[in-house]
Every structure is written in C-alpha cells, then in structure tokens.
Amino acid sequence: MTIMGVCCDKPGVKVALTGNESIARGALEAGVGYASSYPGSPTAEVLGTLAKLARQFNLYAEWSINEKVAMEVAAAASFTGLRSLVIMKADGLNVALDFASALAISGCRGGMVIVVGDDPGAHSSVREEDSRNLCKALHLPVLEPASVQEAKDVTREAFSLSESLQLPVVVRCVTRVCHASGDVLLGELAPAGRRPAFNQGDRVITFSIKLHALQEQKLARASDWAGNSRLNSYHGPGDAGRLVIASGPCYMYALEALEMLGLSEQVGVLKLGVTWPLPEKLLLSYLKTAAEVVFAEEVEPFVEDNVMALAARHWDEVGKIKFYGKRNGQVAGPNGPGIGELDPDVLAQSLSAIWGTPYTKPALPAHQEIFDLLGTKMPDRELALCAGCPHRASFWSIRTALELDGRGGIVLGDIGCYTLGIARTGYYLLQTMHCMGAGVGIASGLGKLDCFGFDKPVITVVGDSTFYHAALPALVNARYHRASFMCVVLDNETTAMTGHQPHPGRETTATGEPADTVPMEEIIRGIGIPYAVQDPYDVEAAIEAVYRMLQQQGPRVLILRRACALAAVKGKQKNRVYVDPEKCIGDSCGCSRFCSKVFACPANIWDAESGKARIDEAVCNGCGVCATLCPQQAIVVERTV
C-alpha cells in the first residue's frame, strides 16, 4: 500500500502491503536485477511498484510491448546471470507460451521467476483460466502463495529454486492474493550488483532430445526439493484420518471453514505451496494415514487430478482412500464445481455435506421482506464506462454512422475498457470479443468474404495499447491480402483498464525515462494503409469521419484520439457542467431524455422533482460531450482548462 513499505530497510518490521507489492518486495529481497511485464489484472501493480524503485535499487524495469517480448527480455537478463522477473496475467501466459515452452527446454542461468496472475471468479478480467495446466505442459515448477505474506516469501524462494535448477519457476498468484493486502514481516533486502556476462562460446540452446531428458531430471529434483520445502505445511492432529489438501488462499478458507464447523481438532490441513511438481514423498506420507481427502483449490481440479494419479501409482502403499473434490461435484460453489472461486462459506458447506457435520449459518436478513420495504427489487449495477469516457463518444459516433449508412455494418472488438462495448454502456455494439488484438484478425477474415457475397461493412475497434501489443500482424495481413474493413483505434493515450501504464506511443517509459516514441501513424503509414485522425469529443466530425471511411474499400484506419477521462482530470480542476433549468424542457422536449437515457453518461441524471435533467457533479468529469448533443443546448460547460 505504500512504496515506503516495499523499500523499507528494516528486516523484522511489519508493514502493510498489497499482494502485488509483497511480490515486488520478495523480488527485492532476492536481489532482482531486471523486471518486465505487460500490464494485466490482477498482477499489474507488481512492475509499477518495481519501476518506481528502479533507480534506488539499481534495477531495470520495463513495460514491454507484450508478454512474449516481456518474457524474452527477462530471459536475456537471466542468460547473463542476472536475476530476472517477468509478470503477466493468465491470458498473458498464453501470449508468451511459444517462447516459454522453448525456454523451459533451454533453461536459464540467473534465477528467473515468472509471476502469473490467475483470476478465479473473473473479477478483474474476462475469464478465469487456470494457468497451472499450461505450466505442467511447459515442465515448469509452480509455487502458490496462500497469503500476502507468502507472496513475498514464495517469490524470494522461487528465485533460489530457479537458480539451483537453472529453470524458470512460476509463481501462480490468484486475485485474492494479488489484490489483497495485509501485514508483512520484512526480510533483508539483497544487495543488487551482479554484473551481466554473456561470453563468446556461451550457448543457451533449445535443440535435441537430450535436453528433454534434462528437463525431466530438473523436475525430479524440484519434487525432492518440494518435499522438504517450508512452503508446504501441515496444520492439525497427527495421523489425521481426514485430510484437506489446499493450495493458495483456499488454505486460509479451509482453516476458517473447519473452525466454523468445529472440526479443527479432527481434520488435518495440508497446504501445498508447491503444486507442480508435486512433493510426492510428502504427500504419500499423509495419504498413508488418511482415509478421506478433500481438495480445496481454484479453479480446475489440478492438484486433485495429480494427487489422485499419484495415489493410483502407489495404491499398494496408501490403501483405500475416498477422494472428494470437483470431479465428483462435492466441492462446489453456487455455479458448480470448478466454476468461480471458493470462499470460507463454500468450503464450510461442502465439508458439512461431505462429513455430515451440521453447519449453522448466521441468519441472513429475509430478502423478500427487505424488497417489500424498499418497494422495488434491488436494481442491478451494470458496469459502465466512466463519465466522460472518450470511448462512449466514439461508440456513439460509430453507432450513429452505421445507422446513417444503413447497410447493417458489424462491429468487432477485444480487450480493454472498450470491452464494455459488449454491454449497454457501449450500446451493445461489439459482436465479437476474444483476446488482445483478435478483433483485427477477425475483421481481416470477414474482409475477404466478399467473394461469397458477404457485403456488410466491417468495423473493428482496438485500443492504443492493444494496437502495439497484438494488432500489427493482423493489419499487415490485411494489407497484404487487401482485406476490406475499417479499424478504429480508440486511442486514449494510455493503458487505462489496468491503471494507466505507458506504451510505445508515449513519451516516457515505466521508470519515467524519456522514450523514443513510436507513433502509430508512422506504423500505419509504413504498412501502407490509409488513415485519418479525429477527436471523438467532436461528435459531429467523428460521425462524419466514420461514415466517410465506411464507404471506402480495403483496409483503412481511423484513429479516434482523446485522453482517458480519468487520466485527463487527475489532479486537475474539472470543468463545471450544469443543466440550465430554463432551457431544459423535460419530457415535453421529445428527446426521450437523450442525455441520461440514450447517450447515458452516468453523470447525466434525471431530477424527478423538477422533471428536468441534472448533472451529478460528484460523477461528471466535465468532458462537455453531452452539451454538444443536447437538442435544446440546455447543458452549460464552464471551462476551467
């Protein structure tokens, strides 16, 4: 929570940190020399924290163009003997997978840690991919912290494991650890100061089946190491017949659930801090005494499947065991086994059903009675683009231009704040949404279907950060094949969703150094695609620009450029915007409450008492767009900037 806590040079002192800061601290305690990342929730703040401390700790930190490059630059540092850290969300590991699988064969030199943020429950991203199955396929060890404290300890430990195995090590951290905060007992900061060395004759190569054999040996060593690692621990009675095997924060939930059930004295909890490769000997020693085993993990039954396979291989030693988990549906949240995250309630309910222990929940308020008192059901709260978001204006222009055009054009998109184009706040415009840059590739595909008679105009929207991350190959493909579509770059001059990180179109780097900006115009021109630039706040001109380009053929790009409204007002006095009650004529206007109901900026509210529009000054960011759209010109903007 405080950068002062992260760099505090007082071992033995407790400070409050977020999970992501705790990871950064762990890296500093391990003497990290090089860190790279592409911003993604839930791990976005790790690199941001290290970047702020780069100068002080003599380390290098960068926001790379995408996760694959981030992993490559971090591997380079490791090849020279530096300790390096690369951070990404689960989806990012997919992007980096090709290099990761090769790197796992060649191995590394300086300790290299790959932090992967998984998001059970998809709280901060669009899906809840469990990266552990990929890591297993990659032959990489996986460590899982259970708490904010462990985020630090596990990260530090991962560096030494990696260095001793000469293999990158994955720290899989879920949202409930990354975005949690808590008290962290600090360890010693390690002095930086390794010198990089890569000499003639040094080789880091991925070639030959022998290396595969070496990979397996490394994993076997990792399994031996895991058996003695402090990262695994046991809590409960000796020789427990009933055992919960837990990983990540599910360990904390399991302890609490057992307490809630009054079972703490009877059930053992084995926490696996190392979930791949399994600490086989350790597990077997517990499986030998257990008759019933419950698995508590998120999201997929990863530990469950692998422990059951282990038990099957050792059936003659472990005897009869009943296993309970996701496979037989016994450990499941409200959405079913393996879907969504676990919590103390889910585990208490599951354990109560498995062992027939009654679970008395506190009585919750009677919902129907409350709805009756409210006089209505609870209104849902859908996600919405911020007040003043330039994307709202852009979506409005695209929607209007498509209506004017009248050919039923379709709109594609991908990942960023503008993903909300799939929802009401974005007028339900987006018809496909997959992964970074996918909209451009899909548009390139649709743009070749004219030979089959497909004649709808195609628009794909892509953010500026996403443009650099993943759109370029698809644009080159489109130009080369003359695919016909219009790419609208929603350029808000930052990576907004993850907290406003810079990208190659910006003037500075992660550490605030001046950068050699790579303007997207130059790239687009270089590819040979025609383009135009327009401010989306000038809605009329933006509609016209979209409409005009809709009529053209081949690939073309429209850059709708305007800074993210949140970034634009940060630390500044906002414009004051209000409705002139003399001019707003309420429902007799015929605009159908255009500002609040149709354009629907969340700061445009309706005052039931006066029957007129109003601006919620606590929400309004002062962009002035609603003022230009109001047919009565009843909205007044007092500019302060």
Place this chain on the structure above:
Amino acid sequence: MGAFHEPLNIIVTGVGGQGNVLASQVISVAAVEAGYRVAVGETFGVSQRGGSVMSHVRISHDRPYGPLIPRGRAHVIAGFEPVETVRVMLDYANPDTVIIMNNRPNYPLGCLLGEDKYPQPQKILAAVQKMAGRVHVLPATELAKEAGSPMAANMVMTGALAGSGLLPFGREYFVETIKSLFKDHIRELNLKAFTFGLEHIGSNVAWRVSYNENFAGNL
C-alpha cells in the same frame, strides 16, 4: 462494552470509482501501524468501471485470517452508496451489524434508463434499519464538497469509521497514515474530509458507544 471482535470484520462498499479501495487501504495501514494484523480482500480491474465494489477488512490481534468475510458475519459495514449498502447487507449483515452509510445515491444505468427503480431514500433507510441494530447516516458527499471536492467522500467515510468507537485503535493512526500516503493539497483535502467525517459521527450523541482509547490494549 467488552473486548473487540476477533477478527473485527469490516466491509467497505460502494461503486467503482468512489475510492473505496483507498479507504480500505488507509484503514489497513493504520491497523498495522497500531500493531494489529490485517487481511483485506478486494477486487479491482473491470469492476472499478461503475460496478458494485466491496473491500473486506479483517483486523485481528495475533492470528492471520483469510481475505474474505463469511456471509452474515460483518461487524461493520461502511457504505459509500445507499443501494450498495443494502446489497451488501443482504449477504453479510446480522442484527448486530453496525452501519455507517453515505446518503448520496449513485444511480445505476438501469435506473437512468428508466428500466429499474431506484428505491426512495426513506424506504432504503427503513430497510437498513430493519436489518441492523445501529445505523448512522451521513451526507459524506456533501461534507466532502465542503472540504473541497466530492471525490473525498471516501475520507469522510473513513473519518466516520475512525470516530465510531468501533475500531480497537485511535484516530491518530489514521491521521499519520493519511499524512504518509498523500502529498500537498490532496493531503490537506483528505485530512479535512477525514476530520469532517470524524466530527459528524462524534457529534451524534445517540450514536457514540462508550469510546475509550485504552481499548487498543484490551484485545
């Protein structure tokens, strides 16, 4: 008034963008500075875009807890927005839960579009009072405006929580934390907003529990 709950379960709830993450961070830094263990569970990312957000803050004496509060076990709910307060209460409140609520609505899209109804303020209050024993409603957004910016409502709410007598440590830890986390005019604004919240709850005699700074050592 006996000892404080172990762990003390606080939920801070509101709408993405209202600054509830910052509020829960101030609470937890202050708690750690006061020598307590703390676990905060929160979600940000896409939910920060106008969605319902909540932070679970668990303060304990010696044992660490997980970052999620079990249903029906919140001791305090600090609601930055009325409907969100009700939403969280439905799942986490019990008759002993204490509610500190901002009275300023933030209308969901469905209400702006006229498809859903935003409940009337007095009905919300009735529902909240039905569910919880003690309720303190304050005009946090208005007080924040007086302090200099409606955005500082989160610090007004934090001040109210600090002055409620519900926490096992004193307001001075909050003041130090705010001073350490913010700079210049933002620091001044937040301190002012914090004091407004503190004073508002402090002036409400019916509300005040027998507050005693010594409780910090009592756990």
